[in-house]
Amino acid sequence: MRILSGGHDFEGRSYVADVPFFILNMFYFRSISIDAKSQTAWVGAAATLGETYYAITQFNSSLAFPAGYCPTIAFGGHAIRGGTGASFGVILAYKIKLVEVPKKFTAFSLTRTLQQNATKLVHQWQSVAPKLPADLLISLQLTTVKSSRTGKSTVAATFVSAFQGGVDELLYIMQENFPELGLVKGDCTELSWVEYIAFHFGLPKESTYDMLLGKIAALPKDYFKAKSDLVQRPIPEEGLKKIWNLMKKMESPPGRMEWIPFGARMDEIPESEIPFPHRAGNLFLGQLQCHYTPP
Numbered sequence: 001m002r003i004l005s006g007g008h009d010f011e012g013r014s015y016v017a018d019v020p021f022f023i024l025n026m027f028y029f030r031s032i033s034i035d036a037k038s039q040t041a042w043v044g045a046a047a048t049l050g051e052t053y054y055a056i057t058q059f060n061s062s063l064a065f066p067a068g069y070c071p072t073i074a075f076g077g078h079a080i081r082g083g084t085g086a087s088f089g090v091i092l093a094y095k096i097k098l099v100e101v102p103k104k105f106t107a108f109s110l111t112r113t114l115q116q117n118a119t120k121l122v123h124q125w126q127s128v129a130p131k132l133p134a135d136l137l138i139s140l141q142l143t144t145v146k147s148s149r150t151g152k153s154t155v156a157a158t159f160v161s162a163f164q165g166g167v168d169e170l171l172y173i174m175q176e177n178f179p180e181l182g183l184v185k186g187d188c189t190e191l192s193w194v195e196y197i198a199f200h201f202g203l204p205k206e207s208t209y210d211m212l213l214g215k216i217a218a219l220p221k222d223y224f225k226a227k228s229d230l231v232q233r234p235i236p237e238e239g240l241k242k243i244w245n246l247m248k249k250m251e252s253p254p255g256r257m258e259w260i261p262f263g264a265r266m267d268e269i270p271e272s273e274i275p276f277p278h279r280a281g282n283l284f285l286g287q288l289q290c291h292y293t294p295p
């Protein structure tokens with residue numbers, strides 16, 4: 001038996017097997033009910049993250065649930081933390097604890113090419129990002145692009161950030177911790193937490209609800225395989241240059257990586273506490289993506 005909630009398992013464990021099998025599809029288990037008093041919600045196994053974020057923000061825009069970016073992932077596989085592969089039983093619903101968030105977030109997305117000092121900035125980011133105050137997240141997207149100057153392949157580093165607060169406070173923190181990035185007020189935009197999810201994908205905030213509810217026009221189809229590495233020591237500049245050389249060879253579809261820092265709350269949970277290794281002692285998670293066009 002294979003249990004399928006959102007079908008986002010990168011190895012296909014919810015829908016492939018080496019022996020004859022059947023699929024237990026949780027599709028109809030997707031109700032979401034929120035309790036204002038306890039600030040908790042019951043979420044059906046096949047409810048998507050997007051549907052859940054939408055329901056929470058419609059209920060009370062000062063509440064949130066911190067989980068993944070991709071709106072079409074389902075809770076069934078996502079919240080399960082290590083107990084995958086149908087080894088523990090079938091989960092019908094999760095009770096989740098909501099958190100309070102400010103109404104105002106500030107976001108930025110700043111791209112630097114190799115000619116704009118990206119190697120040094122990425123090297124520095126590895127030590128800076130995991131130590132930032134808990135209200136500030138700066139993740140990193142690395143993409144193979146064509147240089148407009150030489151026409152050759154190069155690598156662009158995009159620093160994508162969400163801050164739980166206003167722009168002036170963000171500028172102060174950046175000046176203290178990462179002045180080399182050169183963030184200025186004009187780079188920043190104010191959003192709600194749920195609008196940040198669209199922002200993270202480079203979508204306008206007007207398409208936030210369509211994106212959360214899985215409407216395809218808002219979220220273009222993208223085919224990729226991804227693997228993650230947990231990085232515990234900063235990769236030296238020489239190592240980064242070797243990575244860039246490999247990425248430059250991946251022109252079309254382009255090579256892509258997403259690096260997500262740890263620190264903050266993640267650093268408070270020892271690796272041995274729960275069956276999920278992505279905990280204290282790591283600097284960041286480096287997701288390596290291979291994009292392709294299906295035949």
Ligand SMILES: Cc1cc2nc3c(=O)[nH]c(=O)nc-3n(C[C@H](O)[C@H](O)[C@H](O)COP(=O)(O)OP(=O)(O)OC[C@H]3O[C@@H](n4cnc5c(N)ncnc54)[C@H](O)[C@@H]3O)c2cc1C
Nearest residue numbers: 005006007008009014045068069070074076077078085091
């Ligand atoms: C495009 C994409 C983007 C992603 N983005 C993020 C992200 O931003 N953050 C992040 O943390 N992760 C991300 N992931 C990883 C994702 O969170 C995991 O793959 C998650 O396990 C998917 O859950 P699912 O229910 O959609 O998948 P499924 O393939 O349905 O399930 C995954 C596993 O859990 C088991 N399972 C599912 N439902 C149940 C159930 N009800 N009871 C018992 N076992 C069950 C399945 O059998 C399978 O082994 C992403 C994955 C993809 C493909």
